[in-house]
Amino acid sequence: MTPASPESATKLPDAQESPPNSSPIEPEPEPEAETAQVATRDYNDDDDAANEDADSAIGADSILSSTASLTESILQYRQLHGRTYQSTKTTEYWAPNDDQQNDGLDIIHHALLRLFDDRLVLAPIGAHPQRVLDLGTGTGVWATDFGDQFPGAEVTGTDISPIQPTWVAPNVKFVIDDFLLEWTWPEDHFDLIHMRALYGVIPDLEDLYAKVLRRLRPGSGWVQHVEMEVKIESDHVRFPEDHIFNRWAALLYQAGEKMGRSFALAQGHTMKEAMERAGFVDVAEQKCKAPLHSWPKDPRLKEAGLYLQAAFDQSVEGFGMFLFTQVLGMDRDAALVLAAEMRRETRKKSNYHWFEVTAVYGRKP
Ligand SMILES: C[S@@+](CC[C@H](N)C(=O)[O-])C[C@H]1O[C@@H](n2cnc3c(N)ncnc32)[C@H](O)[C@@H]1O
Numbered sequence: 306m307t308p309a310s311p312e313s314a315t316k317l318p319d320a321q322e323s324p325p326n327s328s329p330i331e332p333e334p335e336p337e338a339e340t341a342q343v344a345t346r347d348y349n350d351d352d353d354a355a356n357e358d359a360d361s362a363i364g365a366d367s368i369l370s371s372t373a374s375l376t377e378s379i380l381q382y383r384q385l386h387g388r389t390y391q392s393t394k395t396t397e398y399w400a401p402n403d404d405q406q407n408d409g410l411d412i413i414h415h416a417l418l419r420l421f422d423d424r425l426v427l428a429p430i431g432a433h434p435q436r437v438l439d440l441g442t443g444t445g446v447w448a449t450d451f452g453d454q455f456p457g458a459e460v461t462g463t464d465i466s467p468i469q470p471t472w473v474a475p476n477v478k479f480v481i482d483d484f485l486l487e488w489t490w491p492e493d494h495f496d497l498i499h500m501r502a503l504y505g506v507i508p509d510l511e512d513l514y515a516k517v518l519r520r521l522r523p524g525s526g527w528v529q530h531v532e533m534e535v536k537i538e539s540d541h542v543r544f545p546e547d548h549i550f551n552r553w554a555a556l557l558y559q560a561g562e563k564m565g566r567s568f569a570l571a572q573g574h575t576m577k578e579a580m581e582r583a584g585f586v587d588v589a590e591q592k593c594k595a596p597l598h599s600w601p602k603d604p605r606l607k608e609a610g611l612y613l614q615a616a617f618d619q620s621v622e623g624f625g626m627f628l629f630t631q632v633l634g635m636d637r638d639a640a641l642v643l644a645a646e647m648r649r650e651t652r653k654k655s656n657y658h659w660f661e662v663t664a665v666y667g668r669k670p
Contacts, residue, residue, distance in 0.1 A: 329540030330594055332657050333602045348563050348632040386626055386637050391466035395483045399505050399564075399632070401623045402466040407444045409620030413502070414446045416612035417531065419605055420595055420662060425451050426497065427591060428527040428666035434458045434496040438520070440484050441503050445469035445477070451499075452477035458496075484513065490520045501531040504568045505561050505628070510576065514583035521669040528585065529666040532571040537597060541657040549646040550658070553625070556643070560628035571663040585667030594659040597651055614651060621647050 382389035388401035400406055421427065425447060434455055439448040442462030452460040452474045462469060463482035473479070485508070498517045507513055517528050536554035537544075544550050561568035570576055577590040596610035597617060622644040629640035650656060 330596060330606060330657075330659065331602045332541065332600045333607075348634075386630065386640075388623060388626060390627065393465045393481075393483060396465055396485050398465060399560075399627045401626070402468050403623075405619055406623040407468055409616040409623070410443045410502075411446050412612050412616035413620075414450075416595070416609045416616065417501075417662065418450075419609040419612065420593055421664070422605075425454060426499070426527075426529055426666075427589075427664055428497065428529045428668075430497050430527050431525075436495045437461070437497045437499065438490065438495050439463070439499045440517075441500060441506065442469065442479065443502070445473070445479055447499065447501060448477055448479070449473055484516075488516050488520070492519050493522055493526075495521050496526055498526075498528050500529070502533060503530075504532055504535065504570050505557075505564065505566050507567070507570070508565050510567075510570065510579040511583050514580050514585065518584050518669055523669055526669040527666055528580065528669075529664065530576055530580070531662065531664045532576065533595070534571040534661040534663070535568050537651070537658050537660050539657045539659065542655070544656075549643070549650050553643065553647055556625075556633065557628060560632040563632050571661055576663060576665040580665055580667045584670070586670045588665065588667035591664045593662050595662045596657075596659045598654050598656070598658065600654050600657050617651055618648055621651070 381392055382402065383392045384390075385401075388406070389403045390400075391398055391402050418425070435458055437448075437451060437455075437458050437460045439445075439451070439460065439462040442448050442464050443466075445462045445464075445468075448460045448462035449470070452458065456474070456476060458476060460477045462477070462479045463484065464479070465481065465483050467479075467481055469479035498521060500517075514528065520526075521528065535557045537550040557568045567575075574590060577588055580588050595613055596606050598614045599607050599611045601607045601610055622641065625644050625647075626637070626640050629635045629643065630637055651658065
């Protein structure tokens with residue numbers, strides 16, 4: 306594994322060091338415009354005490370261990386507006402866990418790989434990592450690929466949703482585990498702890514990083530965290546304030562604030578600064594623009610854009626449904642209209658649209 310520096314190849318062509326969004330990606334010449342019932346926490350109940358008592362208790366004072374074993378109830382998914390959601394009693398997660406959403410996670414994984422020059426990890430972990438933890442592993446696609454690439458590593462992926470494959474290489478395993486509960490992982494243990502796409506999930510980023518720090522090997526253990534910005538932008542088209550891209554992002558930020566779990570992790574230097582405050586050293590940040598269609602001229606970016614557009618198209622309803630109905634109190638039809646508007650605008654190649662991806666990694670001193 307080649308050590309990565311902040312100047313190295315994950316940056317998109319033309320991208321500047323800072324601010325990351327100042328350099329446009331070159332589009333293809335002459336682009337053509339294309340026409341292209343849940344038991345859930347009541348986020349709209351003003352009575353905070355009532356919320357704390359809700360079924361989906363998330364308590365700092367929880368006595369449940371984070372590595373509680375899989376129970377049958379975890380496999381009994383909840384239904385909401387025709388989609389399924391995980392049903393752990395400990396933490397309520399906002400995205401569905403059905404095939405439609407999970408396929409999207411796998412496609413996004415491949416797109417992110419193309420964006421990062423096919424590198425699963427940017428941190429300079431060396432050629433022989435031994436113990437690796439992937440928090441909130443989703444379908445486990447990153448962990449599985451990492452296990453293939455590093456057969457000598459023992460990779461553990463954790464999630465509150467049992468959506469990982471059962472047939473995996475012997476050096477990869479998956480555990481149902483809620484990282485918001487008490488941690489039982491050994492201290493000074495892992496060579497790498499990986500996190501990706503945990504927006505709308507983390508109540509206290511610095512606290513999570515501090516827990517990660519304790520479990521990494523002193524001197525040589527690395528954390529890597531990759532997040533995507535929910536606001537869609539363009540270097541070539543100006544989207545007015547009331548454009549669906551801006552309204553969509555504002556609603557997601559608002560839902561995140563209401564849940565106490567931010568959707569703005571990729572903004573500015575939020576992750577980098579929290580990592581440094583938690584005690585990491587050699588912290589490096591890389592930002593790049595992820596095209597959300599096939600408009601870039603560069604073949605690698607074009608491919609990433611094609612993947613991302615395909616993933617977004619099928620995932621967008623799942624991104625918004627729980628947040629808009631359960632958290633912000635809209636009705637289902639209003640949420641569907643917003644998703645349809647997003648789908649229509651993201652399908653327009655002539656928008657030259659992209660969102661920012663931020664990768665941050667740091668070492669335990
Ligand atoms: C957007 S998905 C990202 C999955 C994966 N990291 C990836 O990049 O493909 C977020 C995942 O975090 C999981 N998750 C949410 N809250 C969690 C928690 N408290 N503990 C463990 N996993 C959690 C969800 O179940 C979901 O699978």
